[in-house]
Amino acid sequence: MHPHLHHAPALAPCTRTLHSHRASCTCALLPYSLNRSSNAFRASSTRGVVVSRSFAPVGTVFLQPIWVNNSNPLPSELTDDNDSFLLGVGTRIRVRPTVYLVGEIIPRVTGDDPGVNQASFGIEKRAGGHVFQLNFSNGLGTTMGQIARGGASNDDWFLGFNISRKFF
Helix, strand or coil: CCCCCCCCCCCCCEEEEEECCCEEEEEEEEEEEEEECCCCCCEEEEEEEEEEEEECCCEEEEEEEEEECCCCCCCHHHCCCCCEEEEEEEEEEEEECCEEEEEEEECEEEECCCCCCEEEEEEEEEECCEEEEEEEECCCCCCHHHHHCCCCCCCCCEEEEEEEECCC
């Protein structure tokens, strides 16, 4: 669900899944990552965890606490808060056998606060091993550092499209 994460390629997340008859819970530790924004001199390191709870066959809820270093766009010598702690909340709800509604918001809990939290929502369609997603977001951030710096505004929304393939 989360297309915004870019991790160091040599590290894989540590995952633990607990299953019951109708639901499962997964916890994944995100590895250290160094995200580069559009400004090549502005790097942000990230640490975090993804916790998901599946309610089969209805949907899934995600909780993602993330710490982002160097998230304030001002030089570090001019600010007190140069880091941010984010708490992403997302969901994926099944509305038809192959159609899902998805959404997430990523508010800042502490640290630098530019005033606009990045939020997105969309619709997914499964077709065989492919998933097509039409999404809308109030920001263009793709890395945790960019997302920590906030959405563009609450009045501007951007249209996006994703396609993914599951290889069996």
